[in-house]
Amino acid sequence: MNRYPLWKNLLIGLVLLWGLIYTLPNFYGEVPAVQVSSAKATFKLDPAAATDRIAGVLKEAGIDNAGIFSDATSVRARFANTDLQLRAKDAIERALNPNAQDPSYVVALNLLSASPAWLTAIHALPMYLGLDLRGGVHFLLQVDMPGALTKRLDATTGDLRTLMRDKNVRHAGITREGNTVVVRFRDADQREAARRAIQSSTSDLQLADRDDTADDLKLVATLTAQAQKTMRDFAIKQNISTLHNRINELGVAEPVIQQQGADRIVVQLPGVQDVAKAKDILGRTATLEVRMVDDTPGLLEQALTGNVPFGTELFKERGGAPLLLKKQVVLTGDRLTDAQPGFDGQTNEPAVHLTLDAAGARIFRDVTRESIGKRMAILLIEKGKGEVVTAPVIRSEIGGGRVQISGRMTTTEANDVALLLRAGSLAAPMEIIEERTVGPSLGAENIAKGFHSTLWGFVAIAIFMTAYYMLFGLVSSIALAANLLLLVALLSLLQATLTLPGIAAMALTLGMAIDANVLINERIREELRNGATPQAAIAAGYDRAFDTILDSNITTLIAGIALLVFGSGPVRGFAVVHCLGILTSMFSAILVSRMMINFLYGRRRKVESLAIGQIWKPGSN
Amino acid sequence: MEFFRIKKDIPFMRHALVFNVISLITFLLAVFFLATRGLHLSVEFTGGTLVEVTYAEAPQLEPIREALAASGYPDAQVQNFGSARDLLVRLPNRDDLDTNGVSEKVMGTLKGVTGPVPELRRVEFVGPQVGKELASDGAMALLLVIVGIVVYLALRFEWRFAVSAIIANLHDVIIILGFFAFFQWEFSLPVLAAVLAVLGYSVNESVVVFDRVRETFKKKRNLTTPQVLDHAITSTISRTIITHGSTQVMVLSMLLFGGETLHYFAMALTIGICFGIYSSVLVASPLVMWLGASREQFVKPKKEKEEAVV
Numbered sequence: 047m048n049r050y051p052l053w054k055n056l057l058i059g060l061v062l063l064w065g066l067i068y069t070l071p072n073f074y075g076e077v078p079a080v081q082v083s084s085a086k087a088t089f090k091l092d093p094a095a096a097t098d099r100i101a102g103v104l105k106e107a108g109i110d111n112a113g114i115f116s117d118a119t120s121v122r123a124r125f126a127n128t129d130l131q132l133r134a135k136d137a138i139e140r141a142l143n144p145n146a147q148d149p150s151y152v153v154a155l156n157l158l159s160a161s162p163a164w165l166t167a168i169h170a171l172p173m174y175l176g177l178d179l180r181g182g183v184h185f186l187l188q189v190d191m192p193g194a195l196t197k198r199l200d201a202t203t204g205d206l207r208t209l210m211r212d213k214n215v216r217h218a219g220i221t222r223e224g225n226t227v228v229v230r231f232r233d234a235d236q237r238e239a240a241r242r243a244i245q246s247s248t249s250d251l252q253l254a255d256r257d258d259t260a261d262d263l264k265l266v267a268t269l270t271a272q273a274q275k276t277m278r279d280f281a282i283k284q285n286i287s288t289l290h291n292r293i294n295e296l297g298v299a300e301p302v303i304q305q306q307g308a309d310r311i312v313v314q315l316p317g318v319q320d321v322a323k324a325k326d327i328l329g330r331t332a333t334l335e336v337r338m339v340d341d342t343p344g345l346l347e348q349a350l351t352g353n354v355p356f357g358t359e360l361f362k363e364r365g366g367a368p369l370l371l372k373k374q375v376v377l378t379g380d381r382l383t384d385a386q387p388g389f390d391g392q393t394n395e396p397a398v399h400l401t402l403d404a405a406g407a408r409i410f411r412d413v414t415r416e417s418i419g420k421r422m423a424i425l426l427i428e429k430g431k432g433e434v435v436t437a438p439v440i441r442s443e444i445g446g447g448r449v450q451i452s453g454r455m456t457t458t459e460a461n462d463v464a465l466l467l468r469a470g471s472l473a474a475p476m477e478i479i480e481e482r483t484v485g486p487s488l489g490a491e492n493i494a495k496g497f498h499s500t501l502w503g504f505v506a507i508a509i510f511m512t513a514y515y516m517l518f519g520l521v522s523s524i525a526l527a528a529n530l531l532l533l534v535a536l537l538s539l540l541q542a543t544l545t546l547p548g549i550a551a552m553a554l555t556l557g558m559a560i561d562a563n564v565l566i567n568e569r570i571r572e573e574l575r576n577g578a579t580p581q582a583a584i585a586a587g588y589d590r591a592f593d594t595i596l597d598s599n600i601t602t603l604i605a606g607i608a609l610l611v612f613g614s615g616p617v618r619g620f621a622v623v624h625c626l627g628i629l630t631s632m633f634s635a636i637l638v639s640r641m642m643i644n645f646l647y648g649r650r651r652k653v654e655s656l657a658i659g660q661i662w663k664p665g666s667n
Numbered sequence: 668m669e670f671f672r673i674k675k676d677i678p679f680m681r682h683a684l685v686f687n688v689i690s691l692i693t694f695l696l697a698v699f700f701l702a703t704r705g706l707h708l709s710v711e712f713t714g715g716t717l718v719e720v721t722y723a724e725a726p727q728l729e730p731i732r733e734a735l736a737a738s739g740y741p742d743a744q745v746q747n748f749g750s751a752r753d754l755l756v757r758l759p760n761r762d763d764l765d766t767n768g769v770s771e772k773v774m775g776t777l778k779g780v781t782g783p784v785p786e787l788r789r790v791e792f793v794g795p796q797v798g799k800e801l802a803s804d805g806a807m808a809l810l811l812v813i814v815g816i817v818v819y820l821a822l823r824f825e826w827r828f829a830v831s832a833i834i835a836n837l838h839d840v841i842i843i844l845g846f847f848a849f850f851q852w853e854f855s856l857p858v859l860a861a862v863l864a865v866l867g868y869s870v871n872e873s874v875v876v877f878d879r880v881r882e883t884f885k886k887k888r889n890l891t892t893p894q895v896l897d898h899a900i901t902s903t904i905s906r907t908i909i910t911h912g913s914t915q916v917m918v919l920s921m922l923l924f925g926g927e928t929l930h931y932f933a934m935a936l937t938i939g940i941c942f943g944i945y946s947s948v949l950v951a952s953p954l955v956m957w958l959g960a961s962r963e964q965f966v967k968p969k970k971e972k973e974e975a976v977v
Contacts, residue, residue, distance in 0.1 A: 178789075178928075186797065188794070188796070321770065321771065321790070322771050325768075325771075477794070478792070478794075479793070479794030479796060479797050480792060480793050480794060480797050481770065481790060481791070481792035482789065482790065482791050482792075483770070483787065483789055483790035483791075484788070484789045485786065485788045485789060487721075487786070487788070488719075488788045488789055491926070492926075492928065495924055495925050495926040495928070495929070496925070496929075498920075498924040499917075499920045499921040499923075499924040499925045499929065500920075502920045502924060503916055503917035503918075503919070503920030503921065504917075506916045506917075506920065507913050507916055510912075510913065510916065511913070514909070546928055546929070547857050547860065547932075550857070550921060550925065550929055550932055550933075551860075551864075553917050553918075553920065553921055554864060554914075554917065554918070554921075554936065557913060557915075557916065557917030557918060558871075558914055560910065560913045560914070561871065561910040561913075561914070564906050564909050564910045564913065565906055565910075568903075568905060568906040568909075572902070593878065594874065594875050594878045597823060597871075597874045597875075597878060598870075598871035598872075598874045598875060599871075600819060601816050601819065601820075601867050601870040601871055601874060602864075602867040602868055602870075602871060603867070604812060604815035604816055604819060604867060605812045605815075605816075605863050605864055605866055605867025605868075605870075606864070606867065607811075607815075608808045608809075608811040608812040608815065608863060609808055609860055609863055609864075611808070611811065612804040612805070612807045612808035612811065613808065613856075613860065614801065614804065615856065616856050616857060616860075617856050617857070617859065617860045620857065620860045620864075621860070624864060
């Protein structure tokens with residue numbers, strides 16, 4: 047009766063073999079590598095061609111590689127040591143990015159698994175190590191949604207103004223008041239006309255009348271819930287793609303940029319140690335605005351005394367001179383498709399060349415045509431502070447959407463401005479609300495600590511179990527090892543991120559999983575004590591213990607799932623490993639150990655006694 | 668080898684009142700310390716900045732404190748972490764502080780102090796809104812665990828068992844927290860995870876005993892409820908001690924080899940395991956008895972069969 051059918055043995059064997067294969071990559075360690083990927087959204091990397099090219103470059107430079115691998119978006123070359131890796135990075139960088147100002151490729155240092163190609167081919171990859179184990183920076187960014195809403199409403203204010211002018215509707219002023227846009231009218235007919243015009247042009251606005259006095263009629267426009275949701279989704283997507291672009295410029299091998307919750311973004315930069323630089327690039331919430339300069343004589347002087355005229359704002363020009371700008375925004379950075387550093391064709395000064403999209407180009411042409419002789423300011427807003435980059439006089443109509451910013455810039459400044467603008471402006475400002483930096487030495491230490499805790503704990507348990515339950519204890523220890531094997535394989539297959547709390551969960555799960563085997567072994571002893579035959583004791587022990595094991599694992603699982611649902615960051619890593627560990631432990635403690643016991647005892651016709659340690663019977667003493 | 672050679676059932680239930688009084692006293696003490704001293708919450712919950720640095724040789728703490736105070740952080744806590752060469756700087760969040768550059772500024776100040784050069788080990792910055800969320804999420808997780816376990820046990824056994832198990836094990840949770848309050852150990856996210864894991868784990872213990880109770884109720888007709896409980900506890904005590912011992916061996920290994928990061932995590936588990944044995948066996952069972960569990964709740968009357976015969 048203590049025999050498993052062949053298919054069951056085969057199945058368990060296959061599962062264990064699978065576990066072994068998928069655990070294997072974790073033992074090979076990592077080797078230095080250089081990773082090449084595309085630096086631009088517009089530029090697609092052709093893996094096959096890039097592989098050939100990199101191989102050629104390395105051959106030319108006389109650098110031996112230990113294999114070049116490619117996937118859809120990147121090519122990675124492995125090297126025997128870090129010295130070769132650094133030389134290779136320089137060589138590849140020089141060959142692939144001849145123009146350092148405008149790189150097409152990101153060439154980054156990375157670590158690659160040293161596991162053989164056949165393992166990689168069946169997608170058996172090592173576990174992904176969390177930042178606390180490999181070192182790096184983690185940021186949690188909060189997107190300022192109220193800010194995005196304000197910005198959107200400001201743009202709406204401008205749109206409505208244009209609309210009223212196009213449709214010849216006379217109004218008495220359009221302003222943003224809090225989260226609404228208010229349009230004033232002198233009479234009801236004009237208001238009706240305006241309502242029809244707005245409703246036919248957009249469905250994003252909800253309109254309501256508000257009459258304060260008889261000749262002060264108002265139309266109050268608010269964004270519909272649907273439009274607000276779309277705006278939020280758009281803002282977070284836009285910010286994520288902007289962050290992608292900016293981080294590409296940093297040259298990080300495997301950045302993680304993910305949305306978390308409704309308005310948060312997680313950024314993880316493994317291996318990055320220069321936090322200041324990373325933060326600087328991420329934290330820049332530069333947005334570009336084009337506004338008209340109010341050059342009415344006397345107004346600037348009035349503003350400088352602290353009495354800023356209505357509808358204008360005071361800014362400082364790069365260089366320090368004050369400038370009075372109209373509040374109305376002509377164009378925002380959203381209309382920008384490209385920005386490149388360069389030089390002014392005539393004066394040879396450093397300059398930034400901007401390209402606008404079709405709508406932006408049309409607005410720009412209209413505005414420049416209407417305002418010849420006036421000054422237009424290009425305003426860079428960083429961290430809530432605006433600075434006028436340049437405020438040139440409009441000499442002629444500028445069509446075609448090509449604009450150049452120049453004046454009072456060094457080459458580096460031109461590069462920085464171009465980078466900021468090219469990377470795209472953020473749809474909404476962001477704030478870092480959580481930061482974790484882990485130095486590389488701490489990461490390596492954490493791995494060693496986690497590994498040693500698990501190892502010595504396991505060894506101690508195995509020794510005790512074998513001493514206490516003899517052969518059955520040994521079987522239990524092997525089943526426990528199988529549990530660890532399956533758990534690691536599962537984590538590797540899922541490409542779960544392993545963190546120090548995750549390792550702790552692994553150790554804890556092993557400590558708890560032995561419970562199932564203790565239950566079984568104790569039950570078998572009890573059956574023997576009550577006079578059952580060895581074969582019957584094994585069968586009864588496993589059968590009776592099963593219910594208890596199931597019950598106790600389910601309660602542990604409930605706790606694990608609660609942690610998974612409500613935990614974040616380190617707790618989630620703990621919970622994932624804990625939950626998976628409970629599942630694998632059920633399999634290994636019950637099926638794997640039973641299979642081994644069956645092999646040992648099930649085939650024998652006559653079993654005199656079980657090697658399960660001394661069975662003491664009351665009354666024998 | 669066999670540790671437990673028990674001839675007769677140990678009359679645990681005779682001392683039920685004593686056990687319950689002991690737990691009541693420890694529980695009240697824990698509540699008292701929680702109320703008077705409070706938990707020493709980590710940066711994750713309170714919000715703030717934490718910078719860990721290591722030096723080649725032990726630095727003087729006083730000049731570092733002075734330098735930090737001079738650069739605008741008079742409320743910075745500077746303390747050794749693990750060894751004299753490792754240093755931990757904690758800064759609370761302040762409204763007037765620009766949160767973005769704190770870690771860099773602290774590193775700059777530390778580097779400016781004459782003496783050994785610091786090497787950055789880790790920085791943790793948590794904004795105020797995140798801290799509050801983590802605290803409420805933690806409370807929600809605890810609630811979910813409690814409700815989940817009660818519902819499961821009520822379905823699988825009987826409500827009396829579910830209620831006893833959860834009361835016994837919540838009292839463990841309070842006692843762990845009481846220890847953390849008394850010693851002012853840092854209560855961090857991993858510790859919270861440990862507390863919840865322990866809750867699930869020690870409910871196991873009650874489950875194992877209750878399983879036996881159910882079995883004994885069904886098998887032996889001539890025993891009273893206290894006798895059934897005594898028998899169930901006695902026949903599982905060997906397994907209880909060995910299982911908990913094994914888990915504790917693992918936790919001890921973490922305590923010894925896991926370093927500072929896992930220290931309080933392992934500490935919470937150790938307390939949880941020790942009190943878990945006590946409470947899930949010697950607190951939960953008397954509670955079941957007081958609540959009035961009896962054979963009738965498990966042995967189903969055989970009415971249906973009779974009807975079938977008719």
